[in-house]
Amino acid sequence: MTQSEITVQTATENDLNFVSQDGGLPRPVVKRKVRGGDIFVAFRGHERVGYLRLEWLWSRLPYIERILVLQTHRRTGVGRAILAHVEAEVASRGHVILYSSSQLDEPEPQTWHRRVGFDECGILTGLNEGGVGEVFFRKSLGPSAGEVRSAAER
Ligand SMILES: CC(C)(COP(=O)(O)OP(=O)(O)OC[C@H]1O[C@@H](n2cnc3c(N)ncnc32)[C@H](O)[C@@H]1OP(=O)(O)O)[C@@H](O)C(=O)NCCC(=O)NCCS
Numbered sequence: 001m002t003q004s005e006i007t008v009q010t011a012t013e014n015d016l017n018f019v020s021q022d023g024g025l026p027r028p029v030v031k032r033k034v035r036g037g038d039i040f041v042a043f044r045g046h047e048r049v050g051y052l053r054l055e056w057l058w059s060r061l062p063y064i065e066r067i068l069v070l071q072t073h074r075r076t077g078v079g080r081a082i083l084a085h086v087e088a089e090v091a092s093r094g095h096v097i098l099y100s101s102s103q104l105d106e107p108e109p110q111t112w113h114r115r116v117g118f119d120e121c122g123i124l125t126g127l128n129e130g131g132v133g134e135v136f137f138r139k140s141l142g143p144s145a146g147e148v149r150s151a152a153e154r
Helices: 013-019 027-035 078-092 107-115 145-153
Strands: 006-010 039-044 047-057 061-069 097-103 119-124 134-140
Touching: 006 078, 013 027, 013 039, 013 047, 027 039, 027 047, 039 078, 047 078, 061 078, 078 097, 097 107, 107 134
Parallel strands: 061 097
Antiparallel strands: 006 039, 039 047, 047 061, 097 134, 119 134
């Protein structure tokens, strides 16, 4: 599988089941986010293989609420491709920093964040079920964010 087979699109109502499969948000909320253009889907060929839901801290700072790549497609560049697309999207709207986070007890997504250019910027203790903390990340979006998307889609 090569990077060139991955495309990323803004989700439509046809993608509702796919982009709500983690169960983390009520379906009406996901529907509203789809209508707002805040969810993105990655395709490998015609198959949906991952998604990213964007949230807005204080209604104005872009924050990755959820990124999920299907198990069988992990470590093949899908997450990086969705991220590149979303970076370009938010950069084109004038944003210079993208935020994200991960549960403190999940080292793998933390490694992924660091690998794709995020820096840790703080921890909120006890935010999750069972008192598990959440580690927050930020990534500066350079003027090349659009070029990254082009490279990822080549
Ligand atoms: C985290 C997640 C989105 C990563 O997506 P992915 O498509 O597997 O990641 P990519 O293939 O784009 O990987 C990008 C880089 O990170 C590295 N990487 C990815 N997962 C990794 C892991 N578990 N451990 C170490 N490195 C990892 C890859 O090797 C790659 O490095 P390289 O391009 O420099 O060689 C995916 O594993 C996932 O869906 N996990 C479950 C949901 C989750 O935890 N989401 C994050 C919190 S919301």
